[in-house]
Amino acid sequence: MNSLHDNDIHLFEDEHKYQLKSNPSISFNSVTELISKYFEPFNKDLVASKLINTHPKYFGMTKDELIKQWDEKRDHGSKIHKEIEDFLKSGNIATEQQSLDAINWLEKNSIKKELQSEAIIFSKELNIAGSIDILMHDKKNNSYVILDWKTSKSIPKVSFNGKMGIHPVTSHLMDCKFVHYSMQLSFYRYILEEYYGLLISDQLIAHLDGNSCVIHHASYFKNEIVRIINNEKN
Numbered sequence: 112m113n114s115l116h117d118n119d120i121h122l123f124e125d126e127h128k129y130q131l132k133s134n135p136s137i138s139f140n141s142v143t144e145l146i147s148k149y150f151e152p153f154n155k156d157l158v159a160s161k162l163i164n165t166h167p168k169y170f171g172m173t174k175d176e177l178i179k180q181w182d183e184k185r186d187h188g189s190k191i192h193k194e195i196e197d198f199l200k201s202g203n204i205a206t207e208q209q210s211l212d213a214i215n216w217l218e219k220n221s222i223k224k225e226l227q228s229e230a231i232i233f234s235k236e237l238n239i240a241g242s243i244d245i246l247m248h249d250k251k252n253n254s255y256v257i258l259d260w261k262t263s264k265s266i267p268k269v270s271f272n273g274k275m276g277i278h279p280v281t282s283h284l285m286d287c288k289f290v291h292y293s294m295q296l297s298f299y300r301y302i303l304e305e306y307y308g309l310l311i312s313d314q315l316i317a318h319l320d321g322n323s324c325v326i327h328h329a330s331y332f333k334n335e336i337v338r339i340i341n342n343e344k345n
Contacts, residue, residue: 129240142241
């Protein structure tokens with residue numbers, strides 16, 4: 112079984128690549144990239160071109176201006192994650208409201224729980240790795256809660272125009288953010304249960320919407336994760 116205290120794996124953040132320190136020749140696929148293969152890729156250029164011509168909210172904007180706006184929101188989300196991590200690991204003061212909302216939520220809801228921030232987990236057998244924003248350990252019942260911060264404007268639970276996954280494994284799943292995030296957390300949960308021997312009691316999507324921290328209980332798509340693993344082996 113793997114151990115959460117194993118420091119042999121390293122994440123190269125700029126490339127989002129995982130690699131073993133003891134054997135650099137061994138690299139891993141990321142959970143996020145693997146799941147993205149089972150849903151239609153987001154084509155920024157195509158979507159931006161369509162929105163500036165059909166949606167009143169974006170009239171007067173150029174395609175490049177809209178894409179720049181999206182990139183700035185993505186970078187802001189990364190800043191929020193970093194502020195939360197720096198506060199938990201080093202006590203650095205957070206300045207962004209979304210970071211403060213996250214910290215306040217943790218202070219109210221993680222009493223008597225051990226917190227591990229940016230926990231990197233992996234499976235050599237599956238050749239897969241991922242980073243968990245927050246892993247909470249309840250010593251009383253020796254169970255864990257997986258939590259992931261999300262800073263998007265909204266987390267739709269229904270896809271636009273009934274869009275579904277593009278692979279037989281996901282063709283019955285809505286192509287929406289809630290499902291994407293749930294699949295991500297489901298993969299983390301599967302790895303922790305099967306390769307670390309941990310008991311996972313819940314998986315939470317923590318939506319930092321700028322006003323508060325809204326918690327969504329993610330679905331556990333265990334069957335779909337097993338099917339993806341089997342499909343990748345073939």
